[in-house]
Amino acid sequence: MDMTAPSGTTGGRRDAWSKRVLALTILVAGAFVMLLGQLWYLQVLEGSRFRDMSEKNRIRVRPVAAPRGILFDRNGLALVDNRPAFTLSLIPREMEDRNTVLARLSVMLKIPLAELTESLARVPADSLRPVRIRRDLSLEDVAKVEESKLDLPGVVVEVEPTRVYPTSTFAAHLLGYVREVSDEQMKGGRYRRGDMIGQTGLERLLDEHLRGRDGGERIEVDALGRPVQLMQREEPRPGAQVVTTVDRRIQEAAERAMAGRPGAVVVMDPRSGDVLALTSGPAYGLDTFAGNLDREAWARLIKDPTHPLLNRALQAQYPPGSVFKMIVVAAGLQEGTLNPMDRVYCNGTFDYGGRTWKDWKTGGHGHMDLRGAVMQSCDVFFYQYGLKIGPEAIARYARAFGLGAVTGIDLPGEKLGLVPSPAGRRERGRVWHSGETLNVAIGQGALLVTPLQVARMTAAIANGGILWKPRLIQRVERPDGTVAYTESSKMLEHVDLSPVIWAFLRSSMSGVVNEGGTGAAARIPGLEVAGKTGTAQTVANSKSEKGQDHAWFASFAPAKDPQVVVVVMVEGGGHGGSVAAPIARQIYQAIFLEKVAMAVLAGDGS
């Protein structure tokens, strides 16, 4: 079917083409005439009005930062909040004599000139968007700038919301810090220069929700750049609020108890997997980043040999020491290679493989049954039964309890840990020395865990085998009250042991604390704490100086109805019983304050 319009003869066809092209020409010519009409209207009829606007009325556009969403603890207390702060910005296009202005500013506020020029070098010289130079200016500095405003064209002080923390280092690793977007992060195209974004911890995880949306203002300014009139304001949309599982009271207690020592504390609810507190020391000041963009401080922090940025609760791995003996006991009992009635005479040494293996206690513990061996953490007992239970079974149970794998917590950079076994070693073409079995049986050797893994493992002992996904976030609520995200407790794995064995594990751990075991320092009248101490040598075969061992205490309470798991690890702290257990005790006292107080008043124990 021919769709062309009828067009006479072949000769006439050329005419038809020309006619149609002529029609198009007229159409286009008409459009050009309309355009000229619009130009006549703009330039001649309305010209003087626009000329006026261009001379007097300069419209400046200024972004208005959205307040970041607030993080709450499980009881509705704020973990982090916002407060207004003064931000010093430069508008490149309005700095007529750039060098003079920068020099003045540099002297006035004691900001290195290089820092100013560097900040400006990253944006086009004619940009109208303010470049942030310093955040959280002191009132004194604000006054200085405002006073000499006329000499500082292009310099503006804006009020922006900034993070405020209960204390500088409070829950630093959990919350994470907020910092101006880096050049690298800008490449994705999601951020604008000067945006403050969460860089670690929950601030990073929830950044999309917390960030909100910036608003803006159209401001009329005079020839000197001074605001004359606010023309229009689009309100920023604040970020969403987050309800975490953290208990601010417990978090504070844990930090107070650690008193700045290097190490980590994890407090978890064994009934739900909720993380109630998570600390890592040494901590860094969160406000270092929110305030001034001081590069030197940042460099110092990165190069700090104590690695304050490292979240030791999940990004660092340590040998678990004797805490691991609970796994060995579980493996032996369930496999039938170990019996609660088994006895060993411990004289302080154990000869195996042409070498003498020492107990931690010189002279030994004497006659030991299984419960006693757990309570006194007798190494000789575990050397002997470790061999009987076998390294494969131990490794299998260790993995069943979640060691050697990530816990699935929603924080980045979680370490795997390491559970060595002869089979795994063979796969990688290496040999398992039988002596290693002895090392593993007491939680040493190649074995590596994170404090968070130990907390989850302890929670499994307390709750009868459930391995939770450690939960940090309960829900995210948008400013209008709708819920953007919720998370319920999630059981990831289940360890199957006979109920008698679970009961034995719990009761022997209670013995560690309450019946004169190694964890006696964690004993609290009125509260039955169950726990296991650990003293982990840093490197098995190094000349480990005294005090370099990592002190562990993995515990839960009340022993009969576990509600809280507390795991304490003090890096290089020394003995678990004398260093870590008292810290756990302090934390329990804070958690069960009322209960403990009532018990004391009632004169129950002393």
Add this chain to the structure above:
Amino acid sequence: MILRIDRRLLQNVDWPLIVSVMVLLSLSFISLWSLSTTGSIAWRQLSWVGVGTVALLVVIALDYRNLVRAAPFFYVVGLGLLLTVFVLGRTVSGARRWIHLGPFTFQPSELFKLIFVLTLAWALTSRWGRPLSRATLVWTGILVGVPFFLVVRQPDLGTALVLLPVLAAVFIGLGMRLKIFAGIILAGVALMPVFWLALKEYQRERLLVYIDPFRDPLGTAYNVIQAKIAIGSGQLLGKGVSGATQSRLAFLPERHTDFIFAVFAEMWGFAGCLVLIMAYGLLVLRGFEIAAGTREPQGRIVALGVTALFATQTLINLGMVTGLLPVVGIPLPFMSYGGSSMVVSLMALGLLLSVRMRQFQ
């Protein structure tokens, strides 16, 4: 074969076209020069004019009929380049339109405009394209639809919008019945909601802002308002280079590229604009005249397509800058700063000249 120079070819060089483009290039140079203190942008643009002129001569020497014959090949290569953008492309303000070539970036969708015209000429004069039937429409639709989709996805709404009027002009020129043409337009309107869904968030926002400029006082509306102030304040005779505060104090966004007309209008006023519009008018009217006077079917479509391309780009850009149309990113041919656009525009001019020079062969 390629470089055989026929005396008649040289006799038929079309001076009105060349003069109008030379005028536009000079105006572009002056505008870019007055925008920067060092003039480096103007010089860089001039070097692109040099590159483009060489490309133009090559296009003329190759004979448009050879190029149309090779159109399927160009089409495949062009599609390949558009796809490459998704893999290697560099993101500029949320859109992937550029490919890195050493120190240069190159925008395949610009080049595709030319390939599009050549492909149309090839398809509509091929065995399968005549007479213009329903089947032709369907498969031309597919031929056009695929790259159109890719360009929209980049997302480069501007280039996509330019291709449609070019297609329409060629169809009208070939004598498609108005009823059918109207039907297609109606179908297009009916498909608008689908199109709306395919748009990126920021593109929707732009269209909404056109309806209600104060939806976004910080972004697009700001651009339009500032452009209007710049143009209007030029008044009858302009403010000159030094008085052009809107442009020089950078109230005007994207003033080297899409909004360069506003710079020119502020500096030279209505009088200057009249010269500029006349240059574009001369270019386009002369293009149509060449198309009308061509008898060879492929030459007709090439000449008409290229002219429609110039007319569409010019009108959409000027309409956008003067506030008559929504803001879509389309450069002003021969004026806006940008290598790809300049070289491609000059190559398009080459095609038009080439058709004109071979009209009487």
